[in-house]
Amino acid sequence: MLFSCKHEIPLPIVDNPTGNPIDPNPTEICDLDTIYFEQQILPLFVSSCGMPNAGCHDPIDHQEGIVLTSYNQIINTGGIVGGNLNAGDIFEVITDNNNNDRMPPPPNAPLTQEQIDLISDWIMQGADNNSCESLFCDTLNVTFSSNISTLVSNKCEGCHSGANPNGGVSLTNYTQISQSATSGTLWDAINSSNGAPTMPPNTGLSDCEIATFRIWIENGALND
Ligand code: HEC
Numbered sequence: 001m002l003f004s005c006k007h008e009i010p011l012p013i014v015d016n017p018t019g020n021p022i023d024p025n026p027t028e029i030c031d032l033d034t035i036y037f038e039q040q041i042l043p044l045f046v047s048s049c050g051m052p053n054a055g056c057h058d059p060i061d062h063q064e065g066i067v068l069t070s071y072n073q074i075i076n077t078g079g080i081v082g083g084n085l086n087a088g089d090i091f092e093v094i095t096d097n098n099n100n101d102r103m104p105p106p107p108n109a110p111l112t113q114e115q116i117d118l119i120s121d122w123i124m125q126g127a128d129n130n131s132c133e134s135l136f137c138d139t140l141n142v143t144f145s146s147n148i149s150t151l152v153s154n155k156c157e158g159c160h161s162g163a164n165p166n167g168g169v170s171l172t173n174y175t176q177i178s179q180s181a182t183s184g185t186l187w188d189a190i191n192s193s194n195g196a197p198t199m200p201p202n203t204g205l206s207d208c209e210i211a212t213f214r215i216w217i218e219n220g221a222l223n224d
Contacts, residue, residue: 039131046068046202069203094119108162148177151205155205
């Protein structure tokens with residue numbers, strides 16, 4: 001009796017003899033306690049430290065020989081060593097209270113405490129070149145408040161804000177973002193279409209992030 005009962009319960013399908021679940025794409029296994037370089041750290045560096053033509057650390061201006069738009073560049077030129085906040089200058093300059101030494105320099109706003117914590121946690125976790133998209137990009141029920149505003153503030157606002165936004169394009173609130181969406185310039189920039197420069201420069205967006213923008217624009221670029 002007991003034996004037959006057991007067999008009435010559908011068992012999970014185990015694909016491999018070790019019993020460990022097989023993920024077709026290992027980078028997609030997300031851990032809530034892990035900081036991910038590609039999704040959380042790189043956009044911060046690109047948007048806060050890689051503004052072109054502003055005396056910044058982009059491939060054109062590379063102030064002091066430091067370029068901060070890819071993993072190898074950030075690690076090598078920033079002198080970052082996993083597990084050691086005192087290696088290199090990066091942590092010191094983003095937390096410096098003196099305006100003359102602080103990065104990003106005025107008139108840019110300093111990094112928020114939340115952004116500083118993210119960078120220090122990532123360094124202390126080993127400063128890995130890790131990636132995990134499913135935690136950060138979800139194309140179900142796309143809305144402005146839950147998806148688009150976060151994407152724009154993490155990936156665009158560092159360059160597209162302030163008195164002299166890059167390309168003369170300011171993307172700091174719904175009105176500005178939706179105007180750029182309805183004119184078609186937003187889509188062309190993230191999709192590299194109609195000769196528009198790829199946004200964000202150097203890194204672009206992931207397919208999932210581009211799809212998120214597309215769904216929001218196709219649904220009418222609403223303030224939802
Ligand atoms: C590292 C700085 C930086 C980041 C981050 C960035 N941009 Fe830009 N953006 C620029 C620069 C520089 C230009 C002007 C480029 C040019 O005219 O060649 C520009 C131009 C644009 C334009 C106008 C394009 C045109 O056809 O003239 C749009 C729209 C735009 N960006 C949207 C975005 C969006 C959306 C994001 C985020 C997903 C983003 N940008 C992230 C630097 C940035």
